[in-house]
Amino acid sequence: MTALAAQPSPDIEGLRKQAARIRGRVLEMCHASKSAHLGSSLSCVDILTAAYWHVLNVDPKNPNDPERDRFILSKGHAAMAIYATLAMRGYFPEEELATYNQDNGRLAEHPPANMLPGVEAATGSLGHGLPLGLGMALAARIKGEGFRVYALLSDGENNEGSVWEAAMFAAGKKLENVCIVVDYNKWQATGRSNETLALAPLRDKWAAFGWDAHEVDGHDIGRLAEMMANVPNGSSKPVALIAHTVKGKGVSFMEDDNNWHYRAPTAEEVAKARAGLGLV
Amino acid sequence: MRNAFADELTKLGQEDPRIVMLSGDIGNRLFDRFKEAQPERFFNCGVAEQNMMGVAAGMAMNGLRPLAYTITPFVTTRCLEQIRTDAAYHEAPVTVVAVGAGLSYAGLGPTHHACEDISFLRSIPNMVVLAPGDAWEVRAGLRAIMQQKRPVYMRIGKKGEPVVHDGPIADFEIGKALTLANGSDVCILSTGNILPEAMEAGRLLDAGGISTLVVSFHTVKPLDEACLRNAFERYERVVTVEEHSVVGGLGSAVAEWAVDASVDTRRLLRIGTPDKFFKLSGTQKFAREQLGMTGHQIAHRVSATLRERDSAA
Numbered sequence: 001m002t003a004l005a006a007q008p009s010p011d012i013e014g015l016r017k018q019a020a021r022i023r024g025r026v027l028e029m030c031h032a033s034k035s036a037h038l039g040s041s042l043s044c045v046d047i048l049t050a051a052y053w054h055v056l057n058v059d060p061k062n063p064n065d066p067e068r069d070r071f072i073l074s075k076g077h078a079a080m081a082i083y084a085t086l087a088m089r090g091y092f093p094e095e096e097l098a099t100y101n102q103d104n105g106r107l108a109e110h111p112p113a114n115m116l117p118g119v120e121a122a123t124g125s126l127g128h129g130l131p132l133g134l135g136m137a138l139a140a141r142i143k144g145e146g147f148r149v150y151a152l153l154s155d156g157e158n159n160e161g162s163v164w165e166a167a168m169f170a171a172g173k174k175l176e177n178v179c180i181v182v183d184y185n186k187w188q189a190t191g192r193s194n195e196t197l198a199l200a201p202l203r204d205k206w207a208a209f210g211w212d213a214h215e216v217d218g219h220d221i222g223r224l225a226e227m228m229a230n231v232p233n234g235s236s237k238p239v240a241l242i243a244h245t246v247k248g249k250g251v252s253f254m255e256d257d258n259n260w261h262y263r264a265p266t267a268e269e270v271a272k273a274r275a276g277l278g279l280v
Numbered sequence: 281m282r283n284a285f286a287d288e289l290t291k292l293g294q295e296d297p298r299i300v301m302l303s304g305d306i307g308n309r310l311f312d313r314f315k316e317a318q319p320e321r322f323f324n325c326g327v328a329e330q331n332m333m334g335v336a337a338g339m340a341m342n343g344l345r346p347l348a349y350t351i352t353p354f355v356t357t358r359c360l361e362q363i364r365t366d367a368a369y370h371e372a373p374v375t376v377v378a379v380g381a382g383l384s385y386a387g388l389g390p391t392h393h394a395c396e397d398i399s400f401l402r403s404i405p406n407m408v409v410l411a412p413g414d415a416w417e418v419r420a421g422l423r424a425i426m427q428q429k430r431p432v433y434m435r436i437g438k439k440g441e442p443v444v445h446d447g448p449i450a451d452f453e454i455g456k457a458l459t460l461a462n463g464s465d466v467c468i469l470s471t472g473n474i475l476p477e478a479m480e481a482g483r484l485l486d487a488g489g490i491s492t493l494v495v496s497f498h499t500v501k502p503l504d505e506a507c508l509r510n511a512f513e514r515y516e517r518v519v520t521v522e523e524h525s526v527v528g529g530l531g532s533a534v535a536e537w538a539v540d541a542s543v544d545t546r547r548l549l550r551i552g553t554p555d556k557f558f559k560l561s562g563t564q565k566f567a568r569e570q571l572g573m574t575g576h577q578i579a580h581r582v583s584a585t586l587r588e589r590d591s592a593a
Binding site for chain 2: 137
């Protein structure tokens with residue numbers, strides 16, 4: 001693995017095409033398996049693309065390198081998106097994506113523990129990923145390893161008390177090598193996230209909890225790539241990126257429609273969606 | 281027991297750079313020597329046990345050997361999902377250390393009582409469940425834990441309990457019970473901080489002509505099956521004693537084993553706390569008396585069951 005060098009400017013057009021290919025895969029996986037969480041998977045694809053194709057210091061051929069950056073999909077229900085991302089990044093063969101949610105496979109509806117290369121933590125119960133990541137970040141400090149820890153949270157996940165326990169802990173221990181991205185798609189499973197609990201103002205909350213908190217367009221891959229790469233950023237604080245996203249992003253007839261939290265698309269809908277993404 | 285834990289941990293911390301101590305804002309001054317020796321490996325995690333347990337798991341997944349410590353209910357039921365999902369499911373070698381086992385903190389009330397923890401913890405896959413019987417078992421148990429590569433739950437008492445062993449235990453093994461008094465009629469299997477009362481019960485039974493074997497059954501999971509098989513084959517009564525509910529603790533574990541092993545389950549007598557909250561104020565001694573857990577009461581119950589059998593015969 002190469003040492004962290006100055007990051008080149010992101011290849012935005014290349015990243016956009018990659019994100020479209022991931023979305024196309026996710027749509028196929030969802031259709032084939034008739035599983036839930038399509039909207040939640042589509043909303044975070046640009047964040048995953050920026051992370052895995054620009055930000056993270058990782059080597060898919062050496063997935064257990066102690067010095068690798070850690071990326072935790074704390075919103076484990078977006079498993080389809082992380083599986084497609086990891087496969088396309090080279091952690092395991094893309095053909096294995098066809099086994100998603102099938103009998104006797106490694107790709108369950110939430111990421112498994114100690115089974116799939118690239119999956120740093122088994123998630124699915126919300127509010128676990130950040131505390132795990134903070135333990136990893138402290139391990140880096142104790143052992144003198146220079147890696148960074150990223151965790152992708154959902155906005156609904158911010159309902160969990162453990163998230164705010166972790167928020168105070170990270171700030172208290174000055175874990176500046178930690179970065180969270182909140183996939184703020186404005187929906188949770190059964191309602192608007194700001195009507196369910198009082199989430200807003202979310203950036204201000206994270207800032208008040210001692211984080212260097214910023215808002216960002218969660219579909220602006222270039223901006224995401226730059227901001228996520230800039231960790232630690234000199235503030236001596238952990239970094240929170242509140243990424244404004246659209247649930248179901250990339251498919252016109254799914255965007256901001258929460259029915260796609262649970263619905264799976266028909267073959268016709270997949271074809272239409274893929275065409276809209278510019279995929280054949 | 282907690283002072284022995286802190287002292288042994290301090291020694292281990294100097295020997296093993298992987299050891300990290302996480303406290304849930306508890307143990308005022310208890311860990312001063314550890315902190316002094318290893319300031320970069322002690323973390324007061326605040327009153328935030330879910331996060332503490334997740335942090336511990338994250339550390340353990342990256343080569344460290346963290347211990348997460350606070351009062352029993354807060355380090356078990358408060359963060360049970362983190363123990364299950366973050367530590368046990370990932371097979372992360374976290375050591376959960378619960379202080380105030382059973383009725384150790386009787387006077388603090390049922391919020392601080394801990395008579396259900398073994399039940400929860402032993403049902404989780406990959407967990408080892410340890411309940412040392414005195415300060416020497418705490419020290420030996422802690423050293424044995426650090427040789428494991430699995431998540432472990434260890435419940436300890438408070439401070440000042442009577443010491444049962446004469447000194448350091450050379451042959452302590454996780455999953456291997458320790459014989460403390462020999463006998464041929466009755467076998468008492470004691471787990472955890474009730475051990476001094478079990479020893480007293482053994483002495484009283486011996487004095488009354490009932491020869492009693494007393495075993496410190498310090499590991500509730502995995503069970504020492506060889507010890508159990510021997511007990512059910514050779515003793516008229518096998519008595520489990522624990523400062524824990526009769527629901528789900530050592531007695532339940534032994535009963536489950538006995539049914540599966542097709543031994544004579546009529547020989548089993550389970551002594552533990554009843555399936556209810558103990559709401560009265562008072563000391564641990566008072567609570568034990570009220571719940572029939574003193575050495576004298578244990579001996580009385582054992583001899584009563586033997587008399588029932590004799591009169592039925």
